[in-house]
Amino acid sequence: MIDSAGMVxxxxxxLGGLAVLGSAALIAAALTQISRAIHLRQAARAGWVLAVVCAPVFGAVAWFAVGNRIDADQS
Incomplete structure (x- = not known):
């Protein structure tokens, strides 16, 4: 029988495993969207990929919050 400490x-x-899987899915989705974004120039695309690779969760969240909504004139 498992005691309460074991259950915790x-x-x-x-929960840690779910967090890791969620983070990996978020990063994979961000990298997929970056690779398919037609509005990005090559240098901007490389910058976003570098941001997601160097700061995985922050870079992916930044892509979904800001990068995915940049107009073609600004990239």
Missing amino acids: QMAALG
Whole structure:
């Protein structure tokens, strides 16, 4: 039988695993969208990829918050 401390540890492990999977999905989705964004010039695309690779979660969130909405005239 599992005691309460063991249940807490199992719950924490499960939540940590979900956080890792969610982060990986977010990063993969951001990189996919960056690679398919027709409004980005090559230098801007490289910058966004570098941002997502160097600061994975922050870079992906920044892409969805800002980068995905940049007009073609600004890129």
